[in-house]
Amino acid sequence: MAPTNSPPPPPPPPPPLAVAGEHPRLHLRGFLSPETCKELEFVHRSCGASGYRPSVVSTSLPHLAATGCGHLILPFVPVRERLRDAVESAFSCYFDLFVEFTGLISWCKGASIGWHSDDNKPYLRQRAFTAVCYLNDHGKDYKGGILQFQDGEPSCITPVAGDVVIYTADNRNNHCVDEVTEGERLTLTLWFTRDSAYDEDPKLLSFLSQTSLSYEPVHKNCCIPLPASDNMYWFSYNQSGFDIRCARVHILGFCFHTSMDEENNFVVSAEDDPIELLGKPLRLGREDGVFDKIFANGLHALQVVQFYYWKAPELAAKRKQSPSGSGTACCPARQSRGTKLALPFNHGLEQIIFGSYKNVDIEFVWDDFELAVSMWENYSEELQRKLSTFLPYWLSSEAIFVDNSIFPQ
Ligand SMILES: O=C(O)CCC(=O)C(=O)O
Numbered sequence: 001m002a003p004t005n006s007p008p009p010p011p012p013p014p015p016p017l018a019v020a021g022e023h024p025r026l027h028l029r030g031f032l033s034p035e036t037c038k039e040l041e042f043v044h045r046s047c048g049a050s051g052y053r054p055s056v057v058s059t060s061l062p063h064l065a066a067t068g069c070g071h072l073i074l075p076f077v078p079v080r081e082r083l084r085d086a087v088e089s090a091f092s093c094y095f096d097l098f099v100e101f102t103g104l105i106s107w108c109k110g111a112s113i114g115w116h117s118d119d120n121k122p123y124l125r126q127r128a129f130t131a132v133c134y135l136n137d138h139g140k141d142y143k144g145g146i147l148q149f150q151d152g153e154p155s156c157i158t159p160v161a162g163d164v165v166i167y168t169a170d171n172r173n174n175h176c177v178d179e180v181t182e183g184e185r186l187t188l189t190l191w192f193t194r195d196s197a198y199d200e201d202p203k204l205l206s207f208l209s210q211t212s213l214s215y216e217p218v219h220k221n222c223c224i225p226l227p228a229s230d231n232m233y234w235f236s237y238n239q240s241g242f243d244i245r246c247a248r249v250h251i252l253g254f255c256f257h258t259s260m261d262e263e264n265n266f267v268v269s270a271e272d273d274p275i276e277l278l279g280k281p282l283r284l285g286r287e288d289g290v291f292d293k294i295f296a297n298g299l300h301a302l303q304v305v306q307f308y309y310w311k312a313p314e315l316a317a318k319r320k321q322s323p324s325g326s327g328t329a330c331c332p333a334r335q336s337r338g339t340k341l342a343l344p345f346n347h348g349l350e351q352i353i354f355g356s357y358k359n360v361d362i363e364f365v366w367d368d369f370e371l372a373v374s375m376w377e378n379y380s381e382e383l384q385r386k387l388s389t390f391l392p393y394w395l396s397s398e399a400i401f402v403d404n405s406i407f408p409q
Protein backbone atom coordinates (compact mmCIF):
# COMPACT_ATOMS: atom_id res chain seq x y z
CA MET A 1 0.00 0.00 0.00
CA ALA A 2 1.67 3.23 -1.15
CA PRO A 3 1.22 6.03 1.39
CA THR A 4 0.27 8.51 -1.39
CA ASN A 5 -2.82 6.41 -2.19
CA SER A 6 -3.98 6.03 1.41
CA PRO A 7 -7.31 7.65 2.28
CA PRO A 8 -7.16 10.64 4.65
CA PRO A 9 -7.34 9.59 8.33
CA PRO A 10 -10.84 9.73 9.83
CA PRO A 11 -11.52 12.81 11.99
CA PRO A 12 -10.88 12.29 15.72
CA PRO A 13 -13.99 11.28 17.68
CA PRO A 14 -15.87 14.16 19.37
CA PRO A 15 -15.06 14.94 23.02
CA PRO A 16 -16.94 12.75 25.51
CA LEU A 17 -20.00 13.81 27.45
CA ALA A 18 -19.72 14.52 31.16
CA VAL A 19 -19.46 11.47 33.41
CA ALA A 20 -21.29 11.16 36.71
CA GLY A 21 -21.63 8.63 39.51
CA GLU A 22 -19.65 7.53 42.54
CA HIS A 23 -16.70 6.24 40.55
CA PRO A 24 -16.23 8.74 37.74
CA ARG A 25 -14.38 7.15 34.86
CA LEU A 26 -14.67 6.68 31.13
CA HIS A 27 -13.36 4.17 28.60
CA LEU A 28 -12.97 5.76 25.15
CA ARG A 29 -12.43 3.38 22.26
CA GLY A 30 -10.35 4.25 19.20
CA PHE A 31 -9.16 7.59 20.63
CA LEU A 32 -5.69 7.32 19.06
CA SER A 33 -5.12 6.30 15.44
CA PRO A 34 -2.97 3.21 14.71
CA GLU A 35 -0.39 5.56 13.11
CA THR A 36 -0.08 7.62 16.30
CA CYS A 37 0.30 4.45 18.39
CA LYS A 38 3.09 3.24 16.09
CA GLU A 39 4.93 6.58 16.12
CA LEU A 40 4.85 6.75 19.93
CA GLU A 41 6.01 3.13 20.07
CA PHE A 42 8.98 4.11 17.88
CA VAL A 43 9.86 6.97 20.28
CA HIS A 44 9.68 4.67 23.28
CA ARG A 45 11.69 1.80 21.80
CA SER A 46 14.38 4.34 20.78
CA CYS A 47 14.56 6.46 23.91
CA GLY A 48 13.07 4.58 26.88
CA ALA A 49 15.23 4.29 30.00
CA SER A 50 14.93 2.35 33.26
CA GLY A 51 11.58 3.21 34.79
CA TYR A 52 10.28 4.24 38.18
CA ARG A 53 9.24 0.72 39.16
CA PRO A 54 10.85 -2.71 38.73
CA SER A 55 10.47 -4.21 35.23
CA VAL A 56 9.26 -0.89 33.82
CA VAL A 57 10.83 1.23 31.05
CA SER A 58 9.78 4.86 30.69
CA THR A 59 10.21 7.79 28.32
CA SER A 60 9.20 11.05 29.96
CA LEU A 61 9.11 14.32 28.02
CA PRO A 62 11.87 15.92 30.18
CA HIS A 63 14.04 12.87 29.42
CA LEU A 64 13.53 13.46 25.68
CA ALA A 65 14.34 17.16 26.03
CA ALA A 66 17.45 16.45 28.10
CA THR A 67 18.89 13.84 25.75
CA GLY A 68 18.97 15.83 22.50
CA CYS A 69 15.57 14.52 21.37
CA GLY A 70 13.40 17.57 22.12
CA HIS A 71 12.02 17.32 18.57
CA LEU A 72 10.48 13.92 19.48
CA ILE A 73 8.13 15.77 21.84
CA LEU A 74 6.19 17.03 18.82
CA PRO A 75 4.19 13.83 18.15
CA PHE A 76 2.90 14.08 21.75
CA VAL A 77 1.64 17.67 21.50
CA PRO A 78 -1.68 17.16 19.65
CA VAL A 79 -2.39 13.98 21.65
CA ARG A 80 -1.77 15.72 24.96
CA GLU A 81 -4.07 18.55 23.96
CA ARG A 82 -6.90 16.24 22.83
CA LEU A 83 -6.58 14.27 26.05
CA ARG A 84 -6.77 17.40 28.19
CA ASP A 85 -9.87 18.51 26.25
CA ALA A 86 -11.43 15.06 26.74
CA VAL A 87 -10.74 15.08 30.50
CA GLU A 88 -11.98 18.67 30.95
CA SER A 89 -15.12 17.86 29.03
CA ALA A 90 -15.73 14.50 30.79
CA PHE A 91 -15.33 16.04 34.24
CA SER A 92 -16.78 19.49 33.40
CA CYS A 93 -13.69 21.43 34.39
CA TYR A 94 -13.07 23.55 31.32
CA PHE A 95 -9.80 25.57 31.19
CA ASP A 96 -8.94 24.30 34.63
CA LEU A 97 -6.25 21.68 34.07
CA PHE A 98 -2.49 21.52 33.57
CA VAL A 99 -0.58 18.45 32.48
CA GLU A 100 1.53 17.32 35.43
CA PHE A 101 3.27 14.36 33.71
CA THR A 102 3.36 12.88 30.21
CA GLY A 103 5.23 9.66 29.62
CA LEU A 104 5.42 6.46 27.67
CA ILE A 105 5.61 3.51 30.03
CA SER A 106 6.20 -0.10 29.17
CA TRP A 107 5.45 -2.86 31.60
CA CYS A 108 7.63 -5.90 30.96
CA LYS A 109 7.43 -9.45 32.31
CA GLY A 110 6.98 -9.34 36.06
CA ALA A 111 5.59 -5.76 36.24
CA SER A 112 2.38 -5.18 38.17
CA ILE A 113 0.88 -2.70 40.63
CA GLY A 114 -1.43 -3.47 43.57
CA TRP A 115 -4.57 -1.59 44.66
CA HIS A 116 -3.96 2.15 44.83
CA SER A 117 -5.26 5.56 43.85
CA ASP A 118 -2.99 7.78 41.77
CA ASP A 119 -2.85 10.56 44.40
CA ASN A 120 -2.06 8.22 47.30
CA LYS A 121 1.28 9.71 48.43
CA PRO A 122 1.89 13.15 49.95
CA TYR A 123 3.98 14.10 46.90
CA LEU A 124 1.17 13.01 44.52
CA ARG A 125 -1.69 14.98 46.13
CA GLN A 126 -1.74 17.51 43.28
CA ARG A 127 -2.97 14.87 40.82
CA ALA A 128 -6.66 15.30 39.94
CA PHE A 129 -7.17 13.06 36.88
CA THR A 130 -5.42 10.25 35.02
CA ALA A 131 -5.50 9.32 31.35
CA VAL A 132 -3.98 6.02 30.24
CA CYS A 133 -3.78 5.40 26.48
CA TYR A 134 -3.03 1.88 25.34
CA LEU A 135 -0.57 1.67 22.47
CA ASN A 136 -0.54 -2.08 21.90
CA ASP A 137 -2.86 -5.03 22.35
CA HIS A 138 -3.43 -7.41 25.22
CA GLY A 139 -3.35 -10.99 23.93
CA LYS A 140 -1.43 -10.14 20.76
CA ASP A 141 1.56 -8.22 22.15
CA TYR A 142 1.60 -9.39 25.77
CA LYS A 143 -0.19 -11.48 28.34
CA GLY A 144 -1.51 -10.25 31.70
CA GLY A 145 -1.66 -6.52 32.42
CA ILE A 146 -5.46 -6.15 32.79
CA LEU A 147 -6.47 -2.92 34.59
CA GLN A 148 -9.02 -3.57 37.35
CA PHE A 149 -11.07 -1.10 39.41
CA GLN A 150 -12.14 -1.95 42.95
CA ASP A 151 -15.69 -0.54 42.63
CA GLY A 152 -18.00 0.72 39.90
CA GLU A 153 -18.16 0.25 36.17
CA PRO A 154 -16.42 -0.54 33.94
CA SER A 155 -14.69 -2.81 36.44
CA CYS A 156 -11.90 -4.03 34.24
CA ILE A 157 -10.21 -2.81 31.08
CA THR A 158 -8.54 -5.18 28.65
CA PRO A 159 -6.08 -2.94 26.79
CA VAL A 160 -6.65 -2.43 23.06
CA ALA A 161 -4.32 -0.19 21.00
CA GLY A 162 -5.90 3.25 20.56
CA ASP A 163 -8.25 3.02 23.58
CA VAL A 164 -8.02 5.43 26.49
CA VAL A 165 -9.28 5.22 30.05
CA ILE A 166 -9.72 8.41 32.06
CA TYR A 167 -10.55 8.56 35.76
CA THR A 168 -10.28 10.72 38.85
CA ALA A 169 -6.94 10.22 40.61
CA ASP A 170 -8.59 9.94 44.07
CA ASN A 171 -9.82 6.93 46.03
CA ARG A 172 -13.14 6.78 44.15
CA ASN A 173 -11.08 4.99 41.51
CA ASN A 174 -8.85 2.55 43.37
CA HIS A 175 -7.31 0.24 40.81
CA CYS A 176 -4.58 -2.30 40.17
CA VAL A 177 -2.79 -3.82 37.16
CA ASP A 178 -2.33 -7.60 36.94
CA GLU A 179 1.18 -8.90 36.46
CA VAL A 180 2.45 -8.91 32.88
CA THR A 181 3.50 -12.52 32.28
CA GLU A 182 4.84 -12.23 28.74
CA GLY A 183 5.65 -9.45 26.28
CA GLU A 184 5.77 -5.66 26.73
CA ARG A 185 2.63 -3.68 27.59
CA LEU A 186 2.94 -0.12 26.28
CA THR A 187 0.98 2.92 27.47
CA LEU A 188 1.01 6.68 27.20
CA THR A 189 0.11 7.92 30.68
CA LEU A 190 -0.80 11.47 31.64
CA TRP A 191 -1.69 13.00 34.97
CA PHE A 192 -3.56 16.29 35.20
CA THR A 193 -3.51 18.83 38.00
CA ARG A 194 -5.42 22.00 38.89
CA ASP A 195 -2.31 23.44 40.56
CA SER A 196 -0.21 25.49 38.13
CA ALA A 197 2.86 24.96 40.35
CA TYR A 198 2.95 21.38 39.02
CA ASP A 199 2.45 22.28 35.36
CA GLU A 200 4.92 20.22 33.29
CA ASP A 201 5.21 22.83 30.51
CA PRO A 202 7.48 25.49 32.11
CA LYS A 203 10.00 22.80 33.12
CA LEU A 204 9.95 21.32 29.65
CA LEU A 205 10.26 24.71 28.00
CA SER A 206 13.27 25.51 30.11
CA PHE A 207 14.97 22.27 28.95
CA LEU A 208 13.96 22.90 25.35
CA SER A 209 15.21 26.47 25.34
CA GLN A 210 18.62 25.21 26.49
CA THR A 211 18.84 22.45 23.88
CA SER A 212 16.61 23.17 20.89
CA LEU A 213 16.27 26.92 20.33
CA SER A 214 18.64 27.29 17.43
CA TYR A 215 18.23 25.06 14.44
CA GLU A 216 21.02 25.07 11.89
CA PRO A 217 20.18 22.89 8.90
CA VAL A 218 23.87 22.58 8.11
CA HIS A 219 24.61 21.29 11.58
CA LYS A 220 23.94 17.61 10.97
CA ASN A 221 24.26 16.69 14.62
CA CYS A 222 21.13 18.56 15.65
CA CYS A 223 19.05 15.40 15.95
CA ILE A 224 21.59 12.99 17.42
CA PRO A 225 20.44 11.55 20.75
CA LEU A 226 22.79 12.04 23.66
CA PRO A 227 23.14 9.45 26.41
CA ALA A 228 21.84 10.43 29.82
CA SER A 229 23.72 8.93 32.75
CA ASP A 230 24.66 5.36 31.80
CA ASN A 231 22.75 3.67 34.59
CA MET A 232 19.50 5.08 33.18
CA TYR A 233 19.73 2.41 30.53
CA TRP A 234 20.42 -0.50 32.83
CA PHE A 235 17.38 -2.68 33.29
CA SER A 236 17.36 -4.99 36.28
CA TYR A 237 15.28 -8.09 36.63
CA ASN A 238 15.71 -10.83 39.24
CA GLN A 239 19.12 -9.48 40.40
CA SER A 240 20.40 -9.77 36.84
CA GLY A 241 20.39 -7.14 34.15
CA PHE A 242 21.34 -5.82 30.75
CA ASP A 243 21.79 -2.56 28.93
CA ILE A 244 18.49 -1.52 27.30
CA ARG A 245 20.26 -0.15 24.19
CA CYS A 246 22.06 -3.47 23.58
CA ALA A 247 18.99 -5.57 24.31
CA ARG A 248 16.78 -3.62 21.92
CA VAL A 249 19.22 -3.93 18.99
CA HIS A 250 20.05 -7.60 19.72
CA ILE A 251 16.38 -8.57 19.71
CA LEU A 252 16.11 -7.24 16.15
CA GLY A 253 19.16 -9.18 14.95
CA PHE A 254 21.79 -6.41 15.12
CA CYS A 255 24.96 -6.06 17.17
CA PHE A 256 27.27 -3.12 17.81
CA HIS A 257 30.68 -3.01 16.11
CA THR A 258 33.67 -0.75 16.65
CA SER A 259 34.24 2.10 14.24
CA MET A 260 37.55 3.40 12.95
CA ASP A 261 38.65 6.99 12.42
CA GLU A 262 39.98 8.42 9.13
CA GLU A 263 43.46 7.02 9.79
CA ASN A 264 41.96 3.58 10.34
CA ASN A 265 42.73 3.62 14.04
CA PHE A 266 40.13 2.17 16.32
CA VAL A 267 38.24 5.01 17.95
CA VAL A 268 37.87 2.92 21.07
CA SER A 269 40.54 0.97 22.84
CA ALA A 270 40.35 -2.28 24.73
CA GLU A 271 40.81 -0.41 28.03
CA ASP A 272 37.56 1.51 27.66
CA ASP A 273 34.72 0.54 29.99
CA PRO A 274 32.49 -1.66 27.79
CA ILE A 275 29.33 0.28 28.62
CA GLU A 276 31.06 3.60 27.92
CA LEU A 277 31.72 2.31 24.41
CA LEU A 278 28.02 2.78 23.74
CA GLY A 279 28.48 6.53 24.11
CA LYS A 280 31.11 6.57 21.35
CA PRO A 281 30.94 6.27 17.55
CA LEU A 282 30.14 2.75 16.40
CA ARG A 283 28.76 0.67 13.57
CA LEU A 284 25.88 -1.77 13.28
CA GLY A 285 26.35 -5.34 12.12
CA ARG A 286 24.21 -8.36 11.37
CA GLU A 287 25.22 -11.90 10.58
CA ASP A 288 25.92 -11.13 6.93
CA GLY A 289 27.90 -7.91 7.27
CA VAL A 290 28.72 -4.64 8.96
CA PHE A 291 26.92 -1.53 7.74
CA ASP A 292 29.21 1.18 6.42
CA LYS A 293 27.71 4.14 8.30
CA ILE A 294 29.28 5.29 11.56
CA PHE A 295 26.65 6.24 14.13
CA ALA A 296 27.47 8.91 16.72
CA ASN A 297 26.67 6.57 19.63
CA GLY A 298 24.59 3.53 20.57
CA LEU A 299 21.40 5.55 21.02
CA HIS A 300 21.76 7.04 17.55
CA ALA A 301 22.16 3.53 16.08
CA LEU A 302 19.23 2.23 18.17
CA GLN A 303 16.97 5.05 17.00
CA VAL A 304 17.70 4.29 13.34
CA VAL A 305 17.09 0.55 13.87
CA GLN A 306 13.73 1.30 15.51
CA PHE A 307 12.85 3.72 12.72
CA TYR A 308 13.56 0.98 10.18
CA TYR A 309 11.21 -1.42 11.98
CA TRP A 310 8.53 1.28 12.22
CA LYS A 311 8.75 1.92 8.47
CA ALA A 312 9.64 -1.61 7.29
CA PRO A 313 6.14 -2.55 6.02
CA GLU A 314 5.96 0.69 3.99
CA LEU A 315 9.52 0.22 2.66
CA ALA A 316 8.87 -3.41 1.67
CA ALA A 317 5.67 -2.43 -0.17
CA LYS A 318 7.51 0.33 -2.07
CA ARG A 319 10.31 -2.04 -3.02
CA LYS A 320 7.90 -4.64 -4.35
CA GLN A 321 6.25 -2.01 -6.53
CA SER A 322 9.54 -0.69 -7.93
CA PRO A 323 10.71 -2.02 -11.32
CA SER A 324 13.94 -3.50 -9.92
CA GLY A 325 11.92 -5.78 -7.67
CA SER A 326 13.09 -7.44 -4.52
CA GLY A 327 16.30 -5.56 -3.59
CA THR A 328 19.48 -7.11 -2.28
CA ALA A 329 19.27 -9.43 0.65
CA CYS A 330 22.88 -8.85 1.74
CA CYS A 331 24.68 -5.93 3.29
CA PRO A 332 25.31 -3.24 0.63
CA ALA A 333 28.61 -2.30 2.26
CA ARG A 334 30.00 -5.52 3.66
CA GLN A 335 33.05 -4.48 5.65
CA SER A 336 35.77 -6.48 7.23
CA ARG A 337 36.93 -3.56 9.40
CA GLY A 338 35.54 -3.06 12.86
CA THR A 339 35.01 -5.87 15.32
CA LYS A 340 32.06 -6.76 17.46
CA LEU A 341 32.03 -4.66 20.65
CA ALA A 342 32.79 -6.76 23.71
CA LEU A 343 29.74 -5.71 25.70
CA PRO A 344 28.28 -7.68 28.57
CA PHE A 345 25.02 -9.25 27.50
CA ASN A 346 22.48 -11.81 28.61
CA HIS A 347 20.64 -13.02 25.52
CA GLY A 348 18.27 -15.24 27.48
CA LEU A 349 17.11 -12.36 29.67
CA GLU A 350 16.91 -9.91 26.75
CA GLN A 351 14.65 -12.39 25.02
CA ILE A 352 12.41 -12.75 28.08
CA ILE A 353 12.04 -8.99 28.57
CA PHE A 354 11.93 -7.54 25.05
CA GLY A 355 11.86 -10.62 22.82
CA SER A 356 8.16 -10.59 22.06
CA TYR A 357 8.61 -7.56 19.83
CA LYS A 358 9.52 -8.77 16.39
CA ASN A 359 7.96 -7.82 13.13
CA VAL A 360 7.85 -11.50 12.28
CA ASP A 361 6.31 -10.90 8.89
CA ILE A 362 9.07 -8.44 7.94
CA GLU A 363 12.04 -9.87 6.07
CA PHE A 364 15.14 -7.79 6.82
CA VAL A 365 16.57 -6.18 3.65
CA TRP A 366 19.73 -4.08 3.73
CA ASP A 367 18.56 -1.85 0.85
CA ASP A 368 15.47 -0.93 2.85
CA PHE A 369 17.62 -0.32 5.90
CA GLU A 370 19.85 2.03 3.91
CA LEU A 371 16.76 3.92 2.79
CA ALA A 372 15.49 4.05 6.37
CA VAL A 373 18.74 5.75 7.44
CA SER A 374 18.08 8.70 5.14
CA MET A 375 14.35 8.71 5.91
CA TRP A 376 15.22 8.93 9.62
CA GLU A 377 17.44 11.96 8.90
CA ASN A 378 14.63 13.69 6.99
CA TYR A 379 12.05 12.82 9.65
CA SER A 380 14.24 14.14 12.48
CA GLU A 381 15.26 17.30 10.65
CA GLU A 382 11.66 18.10 9.75
CA LEU A 383 10.60 17.74 13.40
CA GLN A 384 13.58 19.81 14.52
CA ARG A 385 12.69 22.53 12.01
CA LYS A 386 9.07 22.60 13.27
CA LEU A 387 10.21 22.68 16.89
CA SER A 388 12.38 25.72 16.28
CA THR A 389 9.39 27.43 14.62
CA PHE A 390 7.01 26.72 17.52
CA LEU A 391 9.39 27.17 20.43
CA PRO A 392 9.41 31.00 20.44
CA TYR A 393 5.57 31.00 20.56
CA TRP A 394 5.55 28.42 23.33
CA LEU A 395 8.17 30.31 25.33
CA SER A 396 6.29 33.59 25.09
CA SER A 397 3.06 31.99 26.34
CA GLU A 398 4.84 29.60 28.78
CA ALA A 399 2.75 26.74 27.43
CA ILE A 400 3.11 23.95 24.87
CA PHE A 401 0.07 24.01 22.61
CA VAL A 402 -1.24 23.23 19.16
CA ASP A 403 -1.97 26.29 17.10
CA ASN A 404 -3.14 25.31 13.65
CA SER A 405 -1.87 28.55 12.20
CA ILE A 406 1.69 27.58 13.14
CA PHE A 407 1.08 23.84 13.42
CA PRO A 408 -0.44 22.67 10.13
CA GLN A 409 -1.74 19.12 10.44
O1 LIG B 1 -1.44 1.23 32.88
C1 LIG B 1 -2.54 1.15 33.46
O2 LIG B 1 -3.50 0.54 32.99
C2 LIG B 1 -2.68 1.84 34.81
C3 LIG B 1 -1.38 2.25 35.38
C4 LIG B 1 -1.45 2.74 36.79
O3 LIG B 1 -2.27 2.37 37.56
C5 LIG B 1 -0.44 3.71 37.27
O4 LIG B 1 0.56 3.96 36.58
O5 LIG B 1 -0.66 4.29 38.36
Ligand SMILES: [Fe+2]
Nearest residue numbers: 116117118175
Ligand atom coordinates in the same frame (compact mmCIF):
# COMPACT_ATOMS: atom_id res chain seq x y z
FE1 LIG C 1 -2.54 3.96 38.92
